[in-house]
Amino acid sequence: MATLKDVAKLACVDVSTASRALNDSPCVHPDTKARVYEAVKKLSYHPNLLAKGLRQGKRHTIGVLVPTINLSVFAEISQGIEMEARRLGYETVICNTMDDPAAEKECLNRLRSSFQDGLLIAPTGSNSKLIRDIKESGISVVQIVRRQDDHISSVVSDYRESGFKGAKYLVGRGCRHIGLIDGSMKIIPYRERYDGYKEAMAELGYEENFVESPVVRGDYFKDGYDGTNILLDGNPDLDGILAAADMHGIGAIRALKDRGIPFPEKIKIMSLSGHSIGGMLETTMTSMEMPSVAMGKKSVQILIDEMDGPAEAVPSKQHVMFHFSLVERETT
Template sequence: MATIEDVAKLAGLSRTTVSRVINDQPYVTDEKKQRILQAMDELGYVPNSSARRLRSQRTDTIAVLLPRITNPFFGNLIESMEKKASQWGYQVIVCQTHDSKKKELDYLQLLKTKQVDGVVMTSLVNEWEVVEPYLESGPIVLCNEYMEDTPVPMIHMDHRKAAYESTLHLIDQGCTNLAYLSGGTLTHLAMERLAGFKRALKERGLPFIEEAVMDWVIQVEDGRNAFRKIKEEFPLIDGVFTGSDEVAAGIVYEASHCGWAIPDDLAVVGFDNQMLSLLMAPAVTTVEQPITKMADRTIEVLIQQLLHSSSTTPRRYIYSHKLLVRNSSEKRHSIAK
């Protein structure tokens, strides 16, 4: 976070001159004032006196950062958070980052400039060292996303374990060549799922096919394209773990239209138990997250921090998932566990 010394250096003036401008004192030319104000703007510098004044203000507003609202998981999460927040007299604003590091930091500026009282981050694309300074301006809570040794409350499911159990399920259905489809490689959560996938393969003595790992597979059309790639480049793939039900639905749709039998030719597992997973034929095996429980806990934890300015060690809340086995993965001739 920028300091008064940084402003002075960028403006090419003394710390005393900068201090005079900040405190609206005389004997500073307009030209120097403009240089200092421009430097403050470029560095995002908020004077300590201003920061103290801003911290004393309340907006009764919480910002929730998420990759994209069109993902039904995040839509349901936001809906639950908004309901819980309104019970406490708070409103929620939605900030879509589209997995952009710059956008993530731009939205965190809302906390620094006191346009919101606190922030919920459902994904994290910047390194924590870049995000941590914003804690000086207000509380931050991680929900869904998590990272070891991060000094903020974390509310999430064990994604590594969920991916591990989902992959074991595919293997127990007789799959021996598996593909992994990820929504992206930037987030810690995505890497956790990949670690669980790899662990299951290693335990069962199956190869990790690095070429069959596909990133930025997010929506239905991405799933359709992923299937075409599997069909053309990796025809021996017989099982797929995906990061969302939208992707899984795209695979099931395209595979069925190309004459592949689901799940006998290709078993598919999705994620998030979206309504779409039940509407497909066959219905998609998926991982269900306790969305409402996580959303309620997140808002409660954040508001308690706002009300009490708690300095205790941040807690970590880990919720259990459910693997809902359906027809997209359950083969008639699966091997015994």
């Protein structure tokens, strides 16, 4: 990793001049600044902004990277993060990645260079090296919802349990042909939900009906809508749908209405990652509810514990797992 000394050497200036140039000091000639900036670009230099912040006083700002805050558990998690951060004297900056690895990388680099004291991220798994580099540079990082790297602290829920108990619940409601509309298997919560569903179906001796949505999602509702049609076309006897999240479930409801299929009379629907919106629908949705606000608050507490630890100490990793709770509503 390039240092300020490397930048100064390439720009043919001393370290103090390079530092003043990067701080836009009027004492540095414009031509010298231009050489320093060019050296920064060539070396891909990232200053240790956390160390600088500690010398100048913390910025008291936390960067948050989530796929979306649109009608999802991430909206409530972000609310929990903001509430707890504000209580502890921190502000938050939120970036929506839409689970696009390129957008995630851009957000990480932008937050890394904007004086964040720490980062909370729901990672896609595609930028693990960059995230580790950021952490090794001295910026605290905690994973939320998705534990993609065992070497970085995390706050997650038991997604396998959600898939297993969700499938068992629908069987208890009389379903025998249960389909799962899930996300990309490259993202751990979706994979673990599938594993739980698969385990339950195998234990009960029932056939799997599984749809995997795209890696990069711009429209969860459409994923749910299209996934339902795929399930119905593949199995006309379908009598139960497990949706990875509420937005998938809402898309499934619309698909059933468009086909004139009554629910829950013919097909029962439930979400495996529910939040408050499920109770506000015209036909309220049964779900495995995630304690999203509590998860957001806990992630902030762990992050600040790491940030407030001695600079020379390596913070111990914390992996916290929350459990889902079943909330029965009208769709089952």
